[in-house]
Amino acid sequence: MARPLIQMALDSLDFDQTVALADQVAPYVDIFEIGTPCIKYNGVNLVKELRNRYPDKLLLVDLKTMDAGEYEAGAFYAAGADICTVLGVSGLATIGGVIKAAKKHAAEVQVDLINVPNKAECARESAKLGAQIMGVHTGLDAQAAGQTPFTDLNEVASLGLNVRVSVAGGIKPATIEQTVNAGANIIVVGAAIYGAPSPAEAAREIRELVDAAAA
Ligand SMILES: O=C(CO)[C@H](O)[C@H](O)COP(=O)(O)O
Numbered sequence: 001m002a003r004p005l006i007q008m009a010l011d012s013l014d015f016d017q018t019v020a021l022a023d024q025v026a027p028y029v030d031i032f033e034i035g036t037p038c039i040k041y042n043g044v045n046l047v048k049e050l051r052n053r054y055p056d057k058l059l060l061v062d063l064k065t066m067d068a069g070e071y072e073a074g075a076f077y078a079a080g081a082d083i084c085t086v087l088g089v090s091g092l093a094t095i096g097g098v099i100k101a102a103k104k105h106a107a108e109v110q111v112d113l114i115n116v117p118n119k120a121e122c123a124r125e126s127a128k129l130g131a132q133i134m135g136v137h138t139g140l141d142a143q144a145a146g147q148t149p150f151t152d153l154n155e156v157a158s159l160g161l162n163v164r165v166s167v168a169g170g171i172k173p174a175t176i177e178q179t180v181n182a183g184a185n186i187i188v189v190g191a192a193i194y195g196a197p198s199p200a201e202a203a204r205e206i207r208e209l210v211d212a213a214a215a
Contacts (some may be wrong), residue, residue, distance in 0.1 A: 001214045004180055007060060007166065007208060009190030015042050015049075021049060021194055028203035030081075031058040031187065039063060044079040051080030060080045064112055066090045066197025077105035084109060085135060086115040086177035092125055099130045110166060114139050119152055120159055127161045133186065134161070138169030150178060157183035167211040173209055180213035 008029040010018045028039055032050055039046065039061055050059055060083040062078045073084040086098040088111045095111060102109045109166045110133035111126040113119045123134045136156050138149040149169040168188035169181050179187050189206055197203035 001180070003214050004184055005030040005058070005186045006203075006210055007033050007168075007170065007188040008203065009033045009035050009062075009184050009188055010038055011194065013041045013057055015038055015046060017114065018042070018046065019049060019053070022054070022198060024200045024205040025193060026054065026057070028200070028207040029057075031060050031186065033060045033062055033190075034130070035190070036062045039076075041107070041145055044075055046077040047081055060110065062112075064114075065094060065098055068096055069094040069099075070101045073109075074097045074101040074104070074129055076100055077107045081105075082107050082135065083176075086110075086111045088113045088119070088122040088126065091110060092117050092129060095130055095131060097125055103130075111133045112137050113156065123156055123159060123161060123163070127163045131163065133164045133166050135166045135168065136184075137167075137188075138145060143156035143170045148175075150175075150182065153179065153182045153184060170179050173205055176209040177211065177213045180210060196205075 006029045008025050012018050016152045059081050061081040062085050065072050065086040076084050086095050098109050109131045111131045113133040114137040116122045134156055136149050136152045149167050153167045164185035166186035167184040171189050172192040193199050195204045
C-alpha cells in the first residue's frame, strides 16, 4: 500500500505560534495546512513565511473558497501554495475557477466535501473538471455534535476516481489504522497533535502508526 501523507492542520490564529508549531512537527509530517481561521487572520504573509522556511514541504492553504474562485485562490498560489481548498457546495463554476488558478502555477486543488449533500456526485464532477484531491471532512462544529468522517470516507474512497482522497475531522492515534485501511491518501491531523502535551511526540507517534498501518 502506498504510504499515505500526513497533513498537519495549523489552526492557531497566532502567526508566531503557528510557525513554532510547524518547526516542532516538521520532521514527521508531509503537508503543512494553514487552517481556515489562521489564513483569514494572517493572510498571504504566512504562506510566504512557511514557503521560505520549508521549500520542500507541501503547503495547503485551507481557503474553503465559496465564490470568486480564480480571483481568490490566485493570490495564494502566487504566494507559494501547492494546494488550495474550495468548497464542494460552492458549485462547479467556482471549483473550475480555482482549478484555472492552480493550473497557472502548476499547483493542485482540493475540493472540500464538507456539508455537500451528494458527495459522490460532487466528487465525480469535480474530478472530471480536473480537481486532484477530494477532501472528506467533518468540521469542528460537526465533531462537537458527535459526527465522524468514516462513513463518508468509505463512500468516497470506494468510488474509484483518479484522485487522492484526504480525510479530516478529529483523526487521532486510535483511528489511524481505520483511515489507512479505508483508503485515505492524505490524513489530516490537527487537535490530536497541537493539543498534545508534546506536539512533536504526538506527530512522531502518528507517523509511526500511519507507516505501520500502510506497511
Ligand atoms: O479544517 C479544519 C476545520 O474546518 C481542521 O483543520 C481539520 O478538521 C483538522 O483538525 P482536527 O484534526 O482537529 O479535526
